[in-house]
Amino acid sequence: MAITEDTDSPRLTPPEERMPSGSRLFRRAVDLTDEQFDLLASAWAEDALTGEALAELEAVMTADTRRGDRALSFRKIRLTPGKETWPGLTSAIKPSPVLTAIRRTLIPSLLAVAAMIVIIIYGPAGAKLKMVNSGKLKADSGMTVEEIPASSPIIAVNGEPVTRRDAVAGSELPVTRTGGAEIPQSTVASNMANPVIPEVSKRAQPLAIVHSPAAASAVAPVLSTAMASVSFNEILPSPTIQEEKSWMLRSVSFLASAVTGKEKQIDGYTIATGCITGINTVLGWKMELEQVSNKRGEPVAVSFSSSLLSFSRPVNKTTP
Amino acid sequence: MTVKEYNNAVREFGDHVYRFIFRSIKDSHKADDIVQDTYEKLWRCVTEIEYAAVKSWLFSTAYNRMIDVIRKDSRLVDVESYDDSSLYAEENSSDLNEVLHRALEKLPAVQRSVILLRDYEGYNYKEISEIAGLSEAQVKTYIFRGRVALRNYLVKTSVWQ
Numbered sequence: 302m303a304i305t306e307d308t309d310s311p312r313l314t315p316p317e318e319r320m321p322s323g324s325r326l327f328r329r330a331v332d333l334t335d336e337q338f339d340l341l342a343s344a345w346a347e348d349a350l351t352g353e354a355l356a357e358l359e360a361v362m363t364a365d366t367r368r369g370d371r372a373l374s375f376r377k378i379r380l381t382p383g384k385e386t387w388p389g390l391t392s393a394i395k396p397s398p399v400l401t402a403i404r405r406t407l408i409p410s411l412l413a414v415a416a417m418i419v420i421i422i423y424g425p426a427g428a429k430l431k432m433v434n435s436g437k438l439k440a441d442s443g444m445t446v447e448e449i450p451a452s453s454p455i456i457a458v459n460g461e462p463v464t465r466r467d468a469v470a471g472s473e474l475p476v477t478r479t480g481g482a483e484i485p486q487s488t489v490a491s492n493m494a495n496p497v498i499p500e501v502s503k504r505a506q507p508l509a510i511v512h513s514p515a516a517a518s519a520v521a522p523v524l525s526t527a528m529a530s531v532s533f534n535e536i537l538p539s540p541t542i543q544e545e546k547s548w549m550l551r552s553v554s555f556l557a558s559a560v561t562g563k564e565k566q567i568d569g570y571t572i573a574t575g576c577i578t579g580i581n582t583v584l585g586w587k588m589e590l591e592q593v594s595n596k597r598g599e600p601v602a603v604s605f606s607s608s609l610l611s612f613s614r615p616v617n618k619t620t621p
Numbered sequence: 622m623t624v625k626e627y628n629n630a631v632r633e634f635g636d637h638v639y640r641f642i643f644r645s646i647k648d649s650h651k652a653d654d655i656v657q658d659t660y661e662k663l664w665r666c667v668t669e670i671e672y673a674a675v676k677s678w679l680f681s682t683a684y685n686r687m688i689d690v691i692r693k694d695s696r697l698v699d700v701e702s703y704d705d706s707s708l709y710a711e712e713n714s715s716d717l718n719e720v721l722h723r724a725l726e727k728l729p730a731v732q733r734s735v736i737l738l739r740d741y742e743g744y745n746y747k748e749i750s751e752i753a754g755l756s757e758a759q760v761k762t763y764i765f766r767g768r769v770a771l772r773n774y775l776v777k778t779s780v781w782q
Contacts, residue, residue, distance in 0.1 A: 339769045340769060343764075343765040343768040343772075344765050347739075347764065347765070349746075349761060349765075374772060374781065375768055375772060377717070378771050380725065380737065380740040380741065382637075382640050382741045383640065383644075383722075385640050385643055386636050386639070387635045387639035387640075387653065387656055388653055389635075389653055389656065389657050390636065390639075393631045393635065393660045394632070395624055395628060397624060397625075398624075
């Protein structure tokens with residue numbers, strides 16, 4: 302080592318010594334270990350090698366077929382996606398603001414309509430409807446003998462008084478039509494100004510006398526005493542039965558009678574199911590109306606269910 | 622990004638992101654939750670993200686969420702007994718793709734993810750590095766080492782001689 306002559310800023314000059322075994326440190330591409338070769342081959346299979354690196358590796362692959370095959374095997378290591386689908390995909394899709402607004406108004410409205418249909422059909426109006434629409438008054442409806450109030454009138458047929466039990470046991474009374482209302486053929490005595498005909502189906506058969514002035518006058522004294530305790534307020538028929546029939550059911554009834562030529566009994570459950578099925582079909586909803594029956598197969602309740610509203614309602618026995 | 626574009630992103634990339642996460646963690650419920658969270662996050666900042674960048678954003682967000690879940694799980698599990706003998710049990714399946722997916726499960730989570738992004742989605746190293754928050758050199762190393770590990774698995778399980 303020599304010191305330069307510049308004394309103001311002396312510098313060291315490197316000597317000429319050389320490493321004696323330096324030449325042994327040189328490596329060729331074939332000297333790569335398998336692990337090193339694998340890493341390079343992996344990069345080569347990814348097309349990530351360029352220039353000299355690529356040339357060296359290809360030289361090794363050409364020189365050694367075993368390593369050539371080994372490198373080629375990396376090309377086969379590729380994963381292919383399966384057929385898994387994201388289960389939450391549909392729920393993540395957001396509806397447009399317009400569609401949201403429509404849904405928010407339309408869904409509750411239609412649900413309310415569906416619920417109203419069920420309530421109308423299975424409500425009081427629907428229950429009374431059967432009476433009005435049935436062709437005959439049914440003897441099995443109404444009170445039993447034991448339930449007949451003590452003040453019930455004595456019944457006379459063809460001018461002869463009959464016992465209370467006889468009257469109740471009578472099965473069906475023939476009816477006639479007067480101005481749209483159904484009235485038994487045998488009418489109440491003329492001195493009974495306000496007949497109680499429509500309620501007959503709910504109660505034991507009331508006083509029934511042949512419409513004959515002579516017969517009426519014959520039984521008049523008996524009737525007048527028997528009827529004295531009857532409260533007319535209690536047995537008066539509802540004057541608004543016709544009004545309580547819903548417009549929809551009236552329309553259906555009218556259409557049915559127009560087509561068949563005779564008045565048909567309305568099946569409320571079928572109508573309600575039809576409406577709900579129609580709404581489901583048009584809008585793709587999943588509203589359900591189910592009829593629950595007892596062991597004898599008689600309907601005892603209906604249950605309505607949807608995503609927003611569900612309720613169950615017992616069926617009135619007189620419900621159509 | 623508009624709502625329409627958001628919905629397109631759901632339809633177009635939803636399954637891809639789910640597949641990537643599901644294959645990374647092998648748990649369908651967790652994968653579903655992660656993808657749901659990712660799209661919820663996207664929806665919250667829907668107006669700030671351009672549609673052109675949404676795919677990378679989705680993968681990146683889902684990946685980071687997945688790493689959080691993996692870290693949380695590893696803390697809960699603590700030191701799980703690792704059966705080394707099962708690592709190279711002999712494979713009976715002849716379906717290479719099936720065996721490779723089983724081999725993939727043996728890899729560390731980061732390696733697994735970068736290989737999935739590369740093979741499933743065809744992302745380049747730069748894109749993968751942006752998604753995974755790694756440098757390009759790291760991505761390359763993980764992928765090359767991952768491939769070597771997969772190959773070794775195939776050889777040691779007698780799938781490849």
